[in-house]
Amino acid sequence: xxxxxxxxxxxxxxxxxxxxxxxxxxxxxxxxxxxxxxxxxxxxxxxxxxxxxxxxxxxxxxxxxxxxxxxxxxxxxxxxxxxxxxxxxxxxxxxxxxxxxxxxxxxxxxxxxxxxxxxxxxxxxxxxxxxxxxxxxxxxxxxxxxxxxxxxxxxxxxxxxxxxxxxxxxxxxxxxxxxxxxxxxxxxxxxxxxxxxxxxxxxxxxxxxxxxxxxxxxxxxxxxxxxxxxxxxxxxxxxxxxxxxxxxxxxxxxxxxxxxxxxxxxxxxxxxxxxxxxx
Numbered sequence: 001x002x003x004x005x006x007x008x009x010x011x012x013x014x015x016x017x018x019x020x021x022x023x024x025x026x027x028x029x030x031x032x033x034x035x036x037x038x039x040x041x042x043x044x045x046x047x048x049x050x051x052x053x054x055x056x057x058x059x060x061x062x063x064x065x066x067x068x069x070x071x072x073x074x075x076x077x078x079x080x081x082x083x084x085x086x087x088x089x090x091x092x093x094x095x096x097x098x099x100x101x102x103x104x105x106x107x108x109x110x111x112x113x114x115x116x117x118x119x120x121x122x123x124x125x126x127x128x129x130x131x132x133x134x135x136x137x138x139x140x141x142x143x144x145x146x147x148x149x150x151x152x153x154x155x156x157x158x159x160x161x162x163x164x165x166x167x168x169x170x171x172x173x174x175x176x177x178x179x180x181x182x183x184x185x186x187x188x189x190x191x192x193x194x195x196x197x198x199x200x201x202x203x204x205x206x207x208x209x210x211x212x213x214x215x216x217x218x219x220x221x222x223x224x225x226x227x228x229x230x231x232x233x234x235x236x237x238x239x240x241x242x243x244x245x246x247x248x249x250x251x252x253x254x255x256x257x258x259x260x261x262x263x264x265x266x267x268x269x270x271x272x273x274x275x276x277x278x279x
Contacts (some may be wrong), residue, residue: 004030008119010245011126013209013229014075015214017042017053023101023233023245029069031235035060036209036228037075037128037184041091050093054100062102064110071115075128075210076184079190080104081111087168087184107229113158113183114151119240122203125149129210132190133197133222134182139166145182149204154183179234187211197222207242218242219254226251248274 007030012021016038024033039057042048064070079087080097081104093100104111114127125131131154138149142162143153157163170176173187180190188211200222209229216234218226226242228234233245242251 001026002235002243002245006237007031008238008240009034009117009124010235011207011228012036012232012233013079013231014038014212015056016040016046016059016077017048017056018046018231019056020231020233022062028063028069030069032069032071032115032117033067034117034126035064035073035124036207037073038077038209039078040093041076041077043091050096052097054093054103057103061110062195072111073126073128074111074113074184075112078088078104078111081108081165084164087164093200100140112151112155112162114154116151117236119236119238122205122240124143124205124207124236125151126207127151127154127183128208129181129184129186130188130191130208130225131183131198132186133194133200134180135169135178135186142166147199149201152242185210188213188225191221191225192219194222198227207236216242216244216251217254218251 004027006124007027010024010027011094012024015021017040026034039060040053042053064072074081075257076088080100083101114125116123117124131149136143139162140147141159142160147153167182167184169178169182170185171181171187171190174181174185174190179199180186205224205226207226207228212229213227216228216230229274234251235243235245236242243249
């Protein structure tokens with residue numbers, strides 16, 4: 001068991017009926033535990049039945065009620081909460097649809113769309129699938145022209161006109177019509193081509209799930225992006241490093257020069273241009 005004093009917060013990726021989240025039990029009294037959504041709709045090949053997934057979901061709800069440190073985020077598979085099959089219907093249990101919708105409605109106060117934690121000078125922004133810059137630009141009227149990439153801005157937008165429509169943005173990589181997806185639908189591949197984004201605040205790290213990987217992976221583009229949909233709980237330590245909760249091993253990170261070389265070169269050229277103008 002990892003020493004609680006080494007942990008800043010714990011993150012649980014997509015659940016889909018799995019029980020790996022229980023590795024976090026016992027830590028919630030001392031550190032935040034953030035679930036990134038997708039509690040139901042298990043994969044058939046994993047031999048988890050829908051009734052088993054529902055009972056597991058109820059256990060998570062009970063867990064969230066034990067401590068204010070437990071935070072439940074929505075994922076695309078949690079569209080039951082909005083009775084919105086247009087948002088997502090993949091692997092939905094239609095035979096128990098009304099029952100599941102009611103479970104979400106009865107516990108809606110436990111859920112939100114985003115959460116952030118600060119470790120040192122770094123702010124970790126957590127959503128189900130990450131915030132894609134082009135998605136934000138397309139929906140800036142909903143999330144604000146002066147978006148600071150905070151969880152509060154995202155959560156407070158839920159009552160605005162256009163919010164639900166923004167969530168239905170599906171990328172080509174997921175069968176949609178856009179180069180990017182929403183905070184519930186963006187695929188990790190949709191971030192790979194974005195090297196820089198001028199409006200991105202410094203020292204923001206995005207942590208998300210949604211795209212299942214064999215193991216958690218972080219990479220640098222317009223900011224540091226970390227996909228933790230790997231069927232293992234992870235934690236961020238007091239130094240801001242991401243590690244697995246079961247054994248303390250660090251997750252794999254892309255070498256910084258691979259993702260940030262162009263970004264650093266662009267910044268160097270900008271500084272050079274400014275110096276030339278000053279001279």
